[in-house]
Amino acid sequence: MDVIRDEDVDVALWPLVEGFPPIDVSADTLAAFRAAMIEMSVKPDPATHPDVHVTEVQIFPRGSSRDIRALFIAPATPTGAGALLHIHGGGYVMGTVAMDVARNVALARDTGCAILSLDYRLAPEHPHPAGLEDCHDALVWLASRSSGPLGVIGESAGGGLAASLALLARDRGSVALACQVLIYPMLMPPAHSLDATSPDERTGRHIWTRASNGYCWSAYLSGGHADPATIAGLASDLSRLPPTFVAVGALDLFVHDDLAHAARLLRAGCAVEAHLYPGAIHAFDRVIDAPVTLRFTRELSDFIRRHLGPK
Secondary structure, eight states: OOOOOTTTTTTGHHHHHHHHOOOOTTTTTTHHHHHHHHHHHHOGGGOOOEEEEEEEEEEOOTTOOOOEEEEEEEEESSSSSSEEEEEEOOOOTTGGGGGGGGHHHHHHHOOOEEEEEEEEHHHOTTTEEEEEEHHHHHHHHHHHHHHEEEEEEETTTHHHHHHHHHHHHHHHTTOOEEEEEEEEESSSSGGOOOOHHHTTTTSSSSSSSSSHHHHHHHHHHHHTOOOOTTGGGGGOOOOOOOOEEEEEEESSTTHHHHHHHHHHHHHOOOEEEEEEEEEEEETTTGSSHHHHHHHHHHHHHHHHHHHHSSO
């Protein structure tokens, strides 16, 4: 099936649209999407990044029989910078740490930060809050082994988990965060989204659609109550959260909810740096050489260095 060109999309991002199947994530297609993500997840040859080491680690949360697989990515020569907990995307139902190794190697090189990227439990087999608890356990593990400032970072569903994790760490008093980085975060269940009452026809046409979003939230919540204490977009109290970086494309399904979340953080007294990219769609940064991605990468690295860099 031919894809009709969308003149609203940045021309440099069109290869992403053409390379992504125009198929929604659903119970019937989930297995195929998961397999495709694994197939595309190729770890770079260590010879290409001798200055950054990638080590697989197993995290054993206290009082639990399960373990959490993670990759620890760090500059070969210590820089004195802090560390990030990275949470991958995938609609809460798919994705692995392997798909982001190259990007995390580049980010560690550019900022000097160590990065712990984890494979959290996925829905629908493990509905909310299983994945969030894995993220919290990994954050506590990272804090126990780091002396510098800590941040959380995630894309899409990983951004939603990062935002919820910041709330959880605040409420439990477990880890003090120096920053949170929310990259086109998946924050709001569809019924509560601004899109439910004021849909914007320009958004959600490519990569991440309303149908995919509806299925994935349903799988994540598994018919349960969307607890405002553990769903960042629903939280009533956003005070005492760390400085926040929010980035989203103007054509992303999440754009209005993400910008509204940034505004709520600002009203709650948090330091916020929000970036809106015209012509950008969901996952736009996967086109690594597009001018909009290069600008985003510079702004992201600058923010991380300011908050986690050597003092």
